[in-house]
Amino acid sequence: MPDYTLTTSENLQRRHAAEARFRWIGRLAVLLSLGFLVLMFFSISTRGMGAFGQTHIQLEIHFDEAMLDPNKQRDPQQLARANYKPIVNQALFELFPEVQTRRAQRSLYRLLSSGAVFDLANMAGQNPDLVGSTQLLWLPASAEVDLFMKGKVDVSLEEKLRRLKNNEIAWINQLKVKRQIRKKFNTAFFTKGDSREPELSGILGAMIGSFLSLLVCFSIAFPVGVLTAVYLEEFAKKTRFTDLIEININNLAAVPSIVFGLLGLSIFLGVFHMPRSTPLVGGLVLALMTLPTIIIAARAALRSVPNTIREAALGLGASKVQTTFHHAVPLAMPGMLTGTILGMAGALGETAPLLMIGMVAFIVDVPQGITDVATSLPVQIFLWADSPEKGFVERTSAAIMVLLAFLVLMNLFAVFLRRKLEKQW
Amino acid sequence: MVMGSIMKIQKETAEPANLSLASSGILSAQNVDVFYGDQQAINNVSFEIPENQITALIGPSGCGKSTILRCFNRMNDTIDICKVTGDIRFAGQNIYDPKVDVVALRARIGMVFQKANPFPKSIFENVAYGPRIHGLASSKDHLEEIVISSLKRAGLYKEVADRLQESGTGLSGGQQQRLCIARAIAVDPQVILMDEPCSSLDPIATAIIEELMESMKQNYTIVIVTHSMQQAARISQKTAFFHLGDLVEFGDTEAIFTNPIQTRTQNYISGRIG
Ligand SMILES: Nc1ncnc2c1ncn2[C@@H]1O[C@H](COP(=O)(O)OP(=O)(O)OP(=O)(O)O)[C@@H](O)[C@H]1O
Ligand SMILES: [Mg+2]
Numbered sequence: 001m002p003d004y005t006l007t008t009s010e011n012l013q014r015r016h017a018a019e020a021r022f023r024w025i026g027r028l029a030v031l032l033s034l035g036f037l038v039l040m041f042f043s044i045s046t047r048g049m050g051a052f053g054q055t056h057i058q059l060e061i062h063f064d065e066a067m068l069d070p071n072k073q074r075d076p077q078q079l080a081r082a083n084y085k086p087i088v089n090q091a092l093f094e095l096f097p098e099v100q101t102r103r104a105q106r107s108l109y110r111l112l113s114s115g116a117v118f119d120l121a122n123m124a125g126q127n128p129d130l131v132g133s134t135q136l137l138w139l140p141a142s143a144e145v146d147l148f149m150k151g152k153v154d155v156s157l158e159e160k161l162r163r164l165k166n167n168e169i170a171w172i173n174q175l176k177v178k179r180q181i182r183k184k185f186n187t188a189f190f191t192k193g194d195s196r197e198p199e200l201s202g203i204l205g206a207m208i209g210s211f212l213s214l215l216v217c218f219s220i221a222f223p224v225g226v227l228t229a230v231y232l233e234e235f236a237k238k239t240r241f242t243d244l245i246e247i248n249i250n251n252l253a254a255v256p257s258i259v260f261g262l263l264g265l266s267i268f269l270g271v272f273h274m275p276r277s278t279p280l281v282g283g284l285v286l287a288l289m290t291l292p293t294i295i296i297a298a299r300a301a302l303r304s305v306p307n308t309i310r311e312a313a314l315g316l317g318a319s320k321v322q323t324t325f326h327h328a329v330p331l332a333m334p335g336m337l338t339g340t341i342l343g344m345a346g347a348l349g350e351t352a353p354l355l356m357i358g359m360v361a362f363i364v365d366v367p368q369g370i371t372d373v374a375t376s377l378p379v380q381i382f383l384w385a386d387s388p389e390k391g392f393v394e395r396t397s398a399a400i401m402v403l404l405a406f407l408v409l410m411n412l413f414a415v416f417l418r419r420k421l422e423k424q425w
Numbered sequence: 426m427v428m429g430s431i432m433k434i435q436k437e438t439a440e441p442a443n444l445s446l447a448s449s450g451i452l453s454a455q456n457v458d459v460f461y462g463d464q465q466a467i468n469n470v471s472f473e474i475p476e477n478q479i480t481a482l483i484g485p486s487g488c489g490k491s492t493i494l495r496c497f498n499r500m501n502d503t504i505d506i507c508k509v510t511g512d513i514r515f516a517g518q519n520i521y522d523p524k525v526d527v528v529a530l531r532a533r534i535g536m537v538f539q540k541a542n543p544f545p546k547s548i549f550e551n552v553a554y555g556p557r558i559h560g561l562a563s564s565k566d567h568l569e570e571i572v573i574s575s576l577k578r579a580g581l582y583k584e585v586a587d588r589l590q591e592s593g594t595g596l597s598g599g600q601q602q603r604l605c606i607a608r609a610i611a612v613d614p615q616v617i618l619m620d621e622p623c624s625s626l627d628p629i630a631t632a633i634i635e636e637l638m639e640s641m642k643q644n645y646t647i648v649i650v651t652h653s654m655q656q657a658a659r660i661s662q663k664t665a666f667f668h669l670g671d672l673v674e675f676g677d678t679e680a681i682f683t684n685p686i687q688t689r690t691q692n693y694i695s696g697r698i699g
Contacts, residue, residue, distance in 0.1 A: 308542035317532035
């Protein structure tokens with residue numbers, strides 16, 4: 001007699017239980033990884049957020065003509081080179097006229113960042129008419145003051161063990177009462193290069209360095225990688241030799257990045273004598289590193305183009321090259337670009353190979369071209385993380401946030417490109 | 426104009442074998458063997474395909490119909506492991522002659538594949554691609570004219586007239602197949618090879634395509650692979666029956682279906698093998 005039962009049995013129930021178990025394990029795994037991600041973002045952003053603000057002190061600066069421009073020429077270059085230290089000190093002294101001893105005055109003058117004078121020099125250089133006038137200006141405070149304003153100085157500590165002394169704290173508190181000290185958005189962080197002083201250091205140099213390196217990397221790795229993939233996939237006969245090449249490409253993709261750095265060191269610097277520490281060499285090394293990734297992605301993309309499309313074109317009398325570049329490559333392009341951008345995102349986060357070719361140097365200037373000395377975002381993070389100054393702690397985290405933002409942007413761009421190109425059948 | 430260039434090629438390859446052209450068809454195969462690696466797919470096949478007629482290739486699955494069809498426009502070149510020996514001629518010229526340009530050959534001998542394979546581009550672009558790469562159109566208007574007349578001859582124009590810029594892959598299966606036919610005739614070939622063009626179509630779409638072949642017959646030589654014996658009987662003038670890589674019987678369709686000589690043919694058309 002046939003079995004018409006529809007109700008559940010022990011066997012079926014065991015299968016359902018296994019399914020439910022698996023589902024829960026999956027959910028747990030997703031939750032765990034999400035949790036780690038959130039933890040990472042949280043810890044980095046709580047630590048790094050502070051760096052986006054910078055304490056400024058309001059001072060009444062008198063651009064004294066006798067001191068800055070005794071010849072009354074209003075020459076911008078000369079004004080940019082003048083000594084602004086006395087007028088800044090004067091302004092501070094006017095705020096606290098009761099400070100009389102030399103020693104106390106010196107610590108009073110230390111409230112302000114040593115970079116404040118450069119800001120004034122820039123202002124006067126750009127606008128010589130300022131000379132002779134008096135301006136109410138917000139100037140950056142020193143790193144110690146900044147840390148205190150951000151609540152990162154332990155005042156309960158014995159005075160001897162603190163860098164910020166009691167009298168300085170008293171002045172800051174007076175300024176607070178007079179509303180002449182406050183945190184402002186830290187534009188310097190995004191417009192300056194590296195510096196020995198935390199409050200003067202910015203990420204722009206590293207950002208441009210990374211950008212230029214990636215530009216070099218892309219303009220070499222993308223065409224070479226795509227053409228290699230096209231040749232191997234569409235033109236080369238499958239022989240033992242092409243098999244060997246394929247194995248080697250796959251192996252190269254797994255080679256530790258520092259090895260590529262050593263290669264760059266000995267070839268680009270050693271043999272070709274290219275300029276050390278430059279985005280040019282950095283980009284070349286990163287290109288070597290991303291090339292296998294791009295080739296593998298591009299080959300996979302080409303392989304996913306159905307053969308019937310190639311047959312259709314060939315059957316119409318299109319040549320091999322026409323078939324490839326009119327049909328196969330455009331159809332594979334979204335996949336190729338996605339692979340490339342993911343490879344470049346990997347290159348953006350790479351530190352080790354850049355250390356080998358000298359991009360780890362302390363560089364103050366923002367690079368202007370691919371042959372200027374430069375550093376890169378991850379290397380900058382590495383350098384700041386290694387600095388003893390307390391002010392660099394939050395900058396390290398802030399730089400990590402900038403790097404992550406770049407990565408997210410690149411990945412979003414990859415998604416956008418794929419959507420966009422795929423729609424265009 | 427196209428005929429002119431063919432004549433030129435003929436003059437250049439003045440070989441004694443041209444003699445056979447007078448008596449025989451536009452396409453001829455002599456002692457053709459095809460191997461996929463070590464495996465032989467076609468055994469010593471010889472036959473002639475007459476001009477401006479429809480020739481049907483029938484036989485059970487895997488007997489080598491597609492393989493022999495793809496020999497005529499050298500599509501087998503694209504398969505690395507495929508090796509073709511023997512003598513295959515188009516209008517008297519050996520198509521494997523080193524002097525023959527495979528691009529020119531495929532412009533003369535078009536192909537419609539078993540599975541409709543429009544390019545993932547607009548309907549217009551699908552048809553315009555061939556004329557464009559061969560430089561057949563003198564101007565934009567001329568190109569449009571070629572596209573529209575090809576679509577008309579393929580019996581598709583009425584259905585797509587107002588959406589030429591839409592994707593060719595958005596059409597129905599039957600429409601896609603007719604688009605592929607339009608694409609093939611847009612390059613103005615002399616021969617069209619069709620590999621089971623109706624295998625995935627319903628009877629109505631099939632009827633449209635059969636009608637189309639009937640009307641194209643005066644201008645084109647058509648070689649069609651089909652699994653439907655009724656279709657072969659309906660539309661073709663010549664029929665070739667293949668079995669296990671052998672050409673078992675070749676002759677007038679009438680004769681093959683009413684009075685087959687070989688027992689294997691008898692068995693196949695009566696449905697005992699296949
Ligand atoms: N690309 C290939 N590689 C290896 N063997 C192949 C290839 N194409 C076809 N063959 C073999 O050649 C023989 C003939 O195949 P072919 O495709 O010509 O058959 P067919 O008559 O068209 O069959 P069907 O009616 O199913 O389409 C088959 O045995 C098949 O396995
Ligand atoms: Mg077939």
